[in-house]
Amino acid sequence: MITNTKDIQAVDSAHYMHPFTDHKSLAAKGARIITKADGIYIWDSEGNKILDAMSGLWCVNVGYGRQELVDAATKQMQELPYYNSFFQTTNVPAVKLAERIVGLAGENYSHVFFSSSGSESNDTNIRMVRHYWNTLGQPERTVIISRNNAYHGSTMAGASLGGMSGMHAQGGLPIPGIVHIEQPYHYGIAPTKDKDAFGIEAAGWLEQKILEVGADKVAAFIGEPVQGAGGVIIPPKTYWPEIQRICDKYGILLICDEVICGFGRTGTWFGSELQGAKPDLMTFAKGVTSGYLPLGGVVIGKRVADVLINQGGEFNHGYTYSGHPVACAVALANIDIIESEGLVEKVKNETGPYLAKKFAELSNHPLVGGAETCGLMAGFALMKDKVNHVAFDESVEVGMICRNHCFANGLIMRAVGDRMIIAPPLVITMAQIDEMAGLILFCLDATLKELEMRGLMNDDLLKLNAA
């Protein structure tokens, strides 16, 4: 029987293969065991209370411990725990949720296709856009353009659409028919250029790629309104309207991956709304149920839905759990909470602007460069010399140093290379934002101290170490 932390760690190490984990180093340390959660906090098996500034994996939008979601799941499980939507059947929570999501997405949309994750939903997108063009008599339109450092999931198609070199390196990805352009990372690529001009230039890389591939071969462009797992890369405000203009010019379908941005994260229901894009398809998952149950899907614009429904015949695609009644019931209760507590407006008018102010203050720290926020997503780069825009040597793994100080001091903050990022639950209060910002500052000071002690702020020593 499992009785204590060490026992669980041993069994974990012996039998549980974790996602995105180096198991040799995990075995040496032992996994941290999360045992309970409430609001914006989680607790580990040693009783440590931790502020979860990442909302789990960007998903717990309404916070932990919401009895409304437990009740919705219980009630639905008692009534109808499962039935599929194949063979001309349906269920009430799926129908209601489809209607509700279309209502939130706006008048350009008419339908929703359900899956159980973001990755599956992006697989659906690929199949759907190719089926769309084939139905319209343009079967050669198959290529999908995505971006470097994008994250679209971890299935063969999701990882291929994504632009993570580490993922592509394992298993011969990307699959054929997917090409990438550079991301619109102003601070990382061209910090001295005018930001708005850079946004137009970065969007122009899409047009270059379209012309290189041949416009008549391109099916769609896919992008996250704000890149999440890539390090919270917030594009210049000129970027998305220009992307939209280019897609329109060549008749290319636009897919916005709203898996993180959707359901209030950016202070609007969907991030594309904020960024000034009108996608034909929107991928969602994560925040739709606040992570309480797995659910994802695609919101389908009228342009695509009309063709698929009136001319497409049977779409030979679907999942056993498409429209799962319990997951859909929880999503409905989750949307009820977001609406009744006014969380989208709160992010837009109160907590989002307050977080922006706190991040502007963090910019005074000697390590912090390019701090930016968008609603309740935020990030900055740890810089060796931010005045002269000098980054740390990769071997320093400065993000990991900072992340470990956060871990040790009761804060979950994620490191992506040299970028430190957060996306706290949308229910976070102003006082809790103060607490979070205080913890971040404390951990930045601890990081700086460690870097100085190890001589890593000093150029000569760094060169010596590298030699």
Ligand SMILES: *Cc1c(COP(=O)(O)O)cnc(C)c1O
């Ligand atoms: C997390 C994520 C996905 C993948 O979702 P899973 O549910 O893990 O399959 C896809 N796109 C974006 C933008 C994500 O952040």
